[in-house]
Amino acid sequence: MSALSVPPAPDRRPYVALVAHDARKDEIVKWAGRHAAQLARVEIVSTGTTGGRISEAYPELSVTRLKSGPLGGDQQIGAMICEGQIAALIFFVDPLSPMPHDVDVKALTRLATVYDLPMACSASTADLIVNGLLGAP
Numbered sequence: 001m002s003a004l005s006v007p008p009a010p011d012r013r014p015y016v017a018l019v020a021h022d023a024r025k026d027e028i029v030k031w032a033g034r035h036a037a038q039l040a041r042v043e044i045v046s047t048g049t050t051g052g053r054i055s056e057a058y059p060e061l062s063v064t065r066l067k068s069g070p071l072g073g074d075q076q077i078g079a080m081i082c083e084g085q086i087a088a089l090i091f092f093v094d095p096l097s098p099m100p101h102d103v104d105v106k107a108l109t110r111l112a113t114v115y116d117l118p119m120a121c122s123a124s125t126a127d128l129i130v131n132g133l134l135g136a137p
């Protein structure tokens, strides 16, 4: 699918948003591998680079890639949250590095809170969310 537009809501399956900062991309790829059977039951939407890494590692998963985070991808996912298209946000943030798009990161986590969306910023909480929403592996 195009990396340029927010896609329409899928017919049947909710989106789970997967996003990670560079320092944590290896970690989210590993995490997605542990949950691949569960993630195969949903549509995944990701910021550009994160989505590329996950698709490359697990071509069997359905991953829609948006813009890269610093180029607006976080905001695209925020818009999808507003439109009720996202069931959960798994966002492995890097808390140790300054980000040029810090305002976008804050806006995304803020919207997840506004809409009471299940949101995880690390693997242990992401495990609980995915097991809770999608059942045990």
Ligand SMILES: O=C(CO)COP(=O)(O)O
Residues within 6 Å of the ligand: 019, 020, 021, 022, 046, 047, 048, 049, 050, 051, 067, 068, 069, 070, 073, 074, 105
């Ligand atoms: O920067 C990000 C989230 O704030 C992630 O974007 P990428 O997946 O394109 O690296």
